[in-house]
Amino acid sequence: MTIKILPPQLANQIAAGEVVERPASVVKELIENSLDAGASQIDIDIEKGGSKLIRIRDNGSGIAEQELVLALSRHATSKISDLNDLEQITSLGFRGEALASISSVSRLTLTSKPPGQVAAWQAQAEGRDMAVTVKPAAHPEGTSIEVVDLFFNTPARRKFLRTDKTEFTHIDELIKRLALSRFDVSWQLNHNGQSVRRLPRATTEQARMKRVAMLCGRAFAEQAAYIENSYGALKLSGWLLSPQACQSQAGCQYSYVNGRMMRDKLLNHAIRQAYGERINAEQQPGFVLYLQIPATEVDVNVHPAKHEVRFHQARLVHDFVVSALSDALNQLTGEPASAPSQVADPPASYISTDTSAGNARPTRRHTWSDPQPGWPAPSAENSGRPEARQSRQQIQYLHGQYEAAGNQVGSATTTAAVFLPAGQGFAVAQGSDGLVLVDLAASLARQWLDDGQQVPLLLPLRLMVTPTEKQQLLAGAELLQQLGFDILLHDSTAIFRAVAPWLRSTPLSQWLLQALPLLQPAKPALSSQAILSMLLSSNWLSSAALLDYFANALSESKHWLAVPLDLSNSIQAIRQQGQL
Template identity: 55%
Template sequence: MVNKPLNIPRIHALPLQLANQIAAGEVIERPASVVKELVENSLDAGATQLNIRIEGSGSQLIHVRDNGAGIHPEDLPLALTRHATSKLSSSDQLSQIGSLGFRGEALPSISSVAKLTLISRQADSDCAWQLIPSENTLKPTAHPLGTTVEVRDLFFNLPARRRFLRSARTEQQHILTTLQRLALSRLDIALDCQLNGQQKMVLPAADSDSKQLQRLRKICGSRFVKDAFVIEQQRDLMQLNGWICPAIAHRAHNDIQYFFINGRVIRDRLISHAVRQAFAEQIPAGRHPAYVLYLTLPLDRVDVNVHPTKHEVRFREARLIHGLITSAIRDALRQTMPKSTSTTVPQHTSHYDNQPVSVRESAADYHQLAIPAQPASHSLQIIAEKFVVIHYQQQHWLIDLIKLETELTYQKWCQAIAQNQLSHRPVMVPVSFHIDAAQAELFLAYQDRLEKLGVHIEIENKQLRILAFPTLFGAIDLQNLFDQLVNILANTPDQDMLSNALFLCRHVPRQFTATDAQSLLESCQNLSWQTVAWAKQLDKALLTSLFSE
């Protein structure tokens, strides 16, 4: 039997164009990837002003212009060659990488899957130079100091890759999200972006605290800026700083979670786990913290040469980094997150049935009526689960424990608001309520007032979530609270009306033990017993009326 020779392909070098296209598959996933690579190149060139223009989904045109140092005309063709870079010259430098790019893969990868034009001018050049790889031409042209890269018809030669792109709207959103991350990574740069001729992003250089907050507000929203506090922690040669929201401001999505290491946008499991652990048991399951954090550490403690996109890193001392992040955030939450709000609320009065005593009365008005300590709780007899009879000032009194508990709670609530000591309790299992556009506007208009009363809400995609309510309420019927607020907000309420609507929704105990009664009676020593809704004197007239025919 004769063995037929096997048709085994021989090993050969891939054509340069094919090799670049394969490499592009790792670096260039979608139009947003092109934007990221070009902007990072601009930042590495020292640019302080970036102008981005996008047409269609980005596959039609991506135009990035900067005012960086520019490229020497003799280096322009070399810039489109794989593994050609100005950022590395020896292997020793791999452990000290401070630039965003260093592989020399971005421009050749983009050029292999799109129609690219490269224009650049250095400070000592009389003119700029334009390179069009597809035409193999290099010619002088007019251009200010810096570099412009124009990318047209992305994936024109890879139909399969083009078919995998999502809708134009989705790709545009990925581009804007990428630019937001980059804008937060470098607050000192100015950046503007036009999308199909419309200005989508204008971010001046944030060279002051107020301008930094303006940038945060534009990217993360005014609610984040309002809730967030500054964090600054340092250990050894590592520093963690930025902005972070308290646990009470947890979100339904992880859309405001930005972490940067030495100015580089990072999405790393170790980092995410460290932050989650810092918030452990402080936010409900399925909810997410919000933060913009910057970790600065020696270059040799982090390896960014892990993946072509450079989103992932490897730490030399992973456990130390994890511990630093977790402990720093915990310390900041413990020291900075207030146990109470710092708001000032007008004096409350009650407008509901069985009104409690006005809190405007001072303790001095009734200190002479303070009751003595009651006997042991076992001597108190609860009648019909809510009443108790006690002897006080040579008189017998019938106490309605529900009304007394309501009075005490209301007074504590008003006092806490007046003294800026109102603490909040997060809703452990958030419930979503559907609202229409008009209701959303109402809730947003009254959001600040509601927060002064201890109610924190979140509105996203026509869904309202109640995030927190006053701690001393114990529990609350969220559906009832939502219904009450919808009704009262429609009537343009003042602060007192809002407070009463909220108070009516709190959890009210319906039965009491002797211990409960004893505790309540000890708490009402500073309350007047004269003409109150929760105490009735058992005098002869009242008792006689009970048995009258």
């Protein structure tokens, strides 16, 4: 058996078997070329599900006349030029074989006019011969590509195409995914002369949410939260669906790496693990997530259709995604933070920042409704303690009876607590002296100073600070350390590396800088009480976290600032008792 080099026509058809799976594959390759060319307007015309006609028009940079023939040659590209470029790919296309592969199994017409060229030129190629003819044409700035009679010369491939409706459904799904990756591009999709999708550019937050609602459904947009999280050069942003809203049928499940559509197994596993037991086996998570990572840290040249990538630090990326999403879900649903089962370190703090203008202040843009009043299930860590169970039984009882405070409340001697109407910072408790009203802020402030505990964050929280905020941090450094904070200041960035254990479940980025004016180094008790009052009144301190804290403190007979529950006593009297 003699070894010989394959003819270019046969090699192109072999390559087409990998690149051109169905009409949607052709649309994907052509649109990616348009996006790489800087197009801000893309029009897609489809006939008979793509088997008859696929036409892509864009207003990108175009192709010069002398490069049209070369553009239809195999392994011809403007995206990369040497081996170093292959190690840091930033474009969607780079192999230079899509146009050659498509033209080998269709009748392809490429018309283009760069901005500096006097007239447009058109290149035509047809089937195996691939003899390219070039002639002048009338065309505005940009490029149009027509793919006619797909697989006309490969009947075996053509008979495997599904119905026109099915093939167009794949194209429509592709356009949805692409449109969610590029909000700065306007899209027009037509099928058999009928307009199917018209998506204008979405340059504002409101316009982006409108596009998400159009493509993923209004229910997803209303029940999903926008999140942003960063760790060094890694950044994760996008929309995450509330666990309560997850359905058994998969809805929007779109992930992107550096703007590239992905169906990566590592990312899917990390997302599912982040949801954990919040959803059952039948429910499907919902998300539209964008992962930004340095191009040198990811290899996109590992899949023929570029649907998967390989991360150089796969474990770091996996843990970052799990930590970011699980902690975001914890804080958005009011649950206490807990480390995922396969992540050794504590989860990261939820970071919601807007860095588009160099400002890293909190921007929690959209969240689902807060949980209804009531106590969530206790954590597994403390639920087995008899004292904690007894405290919770009293809490549940008093929660339904606090309006009738003068009634008999039972004979239990262990103190118990329950919130009064939302965010007031007080609790009803049953002690040995009868029913009392507890000042939570003052009581927790003392306990906070006494404990002084801290836990490290897996992903340190980085916040940009103003000169005034920097001075406040420096002035209150000793007090912040006493309260369990480990902070590193670097230029205009404050890096929070550790916090008190029970503060980790709060949205740190939303309140830390707001709390700086409350710091009074000479009066630590008043400072801690003021911060706690702010957390309680703003509902940033979850009831679940407080419940566990109460159960532990109460069972250990910790002191509380409380007064008998007598209607003649005013709230002011309680506050006065709490002044230290």
